[in-house]
Amino acid sequence: MVRYKSSRIHEILILYNRFWKIIYRTRQLLLTNTLEALLVGLVLGTIYINIGFDKQGIEKRFGLFAFTLTFLLSSTTETLPIFINERPILLRETSGGIYRLSSYLIANTLVFLPYLLAIAIIYSVSVYFLVGLCASWQAFAYFVLVIWIIVLMANSMYKYALDALLINEYGCLVSRCLIWYSDDRSKNSTGTSTCMVTGGDVLQKRGLHEGQRWTNIYILIGFFVAYRVLCLMVLIRRVSRSKK
Numbered sequence: 001m002v003r004y005k006s007s008r009i010h011e012i013l014i015l016y017n018r019f020w021k022i023i024y025r026t027r028q029l030l031l032t033n034t035l036e037a038l039l040v041g042l043v044l045g046t047i048y049i050n051i052g053f054d055k056q057g058i059e060k061r062f063g064l065f066a067f068t069l070t071f072l073l074s075s076t077t078e079t080l081p082i083f084i085n086e087r088p089i090l091l092r093e094t095s096g097g098i099y100r101l102s103s104y105l106i107a108n109t110l111v112f113l114p115y116l117l118a119i120a121i122i123y124s125v126s127v128y129f130l131v132g133l134c135a136s137w138q139a140f141a142y143f144v145l146v147i148w149i150i151v152l153m154a155n156s157m158y159k160y161a162l163d164a165l166l167i168n169e170y171g172c173l174v175s176r177c178l179i180w181y182s183d184d185r186s187k188n189s190t191g192t193s194t195c196m197v198t199g200g201d202v203l204q205k206r207g208l209h210e211g212q213r214w215t216n217i218y219i220l221i222g223f224f225v226a227y228r229v230l231c232l233m234v235l236i237r238r239v240s241r242s243k244k
Contacts, residue, residue, distance in 0.1 A: 004098075004099065011099040012106050015103055016110055034119060034122060037123040038123070040123070041124070045127040045130025049132070051064070055197075058179075058202060066162065069162060105228060105235075120151055124143055143165070146164045146165055146217070149217065150220070152224055153220065160220050163206075166202075167203065167213050170200070170202045170208075173198070173202075174198065174200040176199050177197070177198050180193045180196065181194045181196045182194075
């Protein structure tokens with residue numbers, strides 16, 4: 001059994017500082033990702049500006065959310081090469097008992113939490129209000145949360161993320177009529193308007209409801225934790241092989 005010289009907390013702190021130094025050396029890449037999030041958010045916000053509440057608005061919201069997920073997946077994977085060069089060092093140091101693999105993964109995660117939260121906020125602010133999504137701070141905060149979890153995973157669980165965004169938006173518009181039918185065939189009548197589709201109908205058509213709002217978040221977080229555990233298991237296997 002390997003005996004480690006330092007406590008787990010001390011290992012995490014040391015590795016945390018080390019990762020920040022690595023990030024500082026590769027700050028051009030991270031700055032590029034930040035500016036990319038801002039630029040794409042502004043471009044999308046301009047394209048879908050004042051998206052409206054009609055049939056086209058329904059289609060445009062779906063397109064906006066789909067493009068958002070595609071962009072976030074491609075942009076977050078660009079940060080992955082930062083630690084690829086660390087792999088030989090990681091295997092050598094953990095094989096020698098310098099620190100625990102779990103400490104490495106925890107420190108790695110803690111370093112990226114604030115940075116990716118900043119990316120999520122920058123993207124959300126630049127697109128959310130220009131487009132005219134649900135005018136509620138609770139809905140905006142939930143939107144940021146979903147974006148943050150997606151970039152943390154660096155692997156878009158498309159269905160659950162899209163469902164979360166749709167529930168957040170149309171849950172806010174559940175009673176609002178989005179498509180009207182006007183019956184003005186008679187010249188002698190003022191005509192009548194009937195609501196054909198509400199925000200609640202949009203959710204129902206996709207098999208969604210407000211009660212699933214946090215279920216999707218829990219599933220996304222569950223996948224995030226599962227990926228980290230899987231990564232730990234793979235690294236443990238590689239370290240054990242390197243000792244032979």
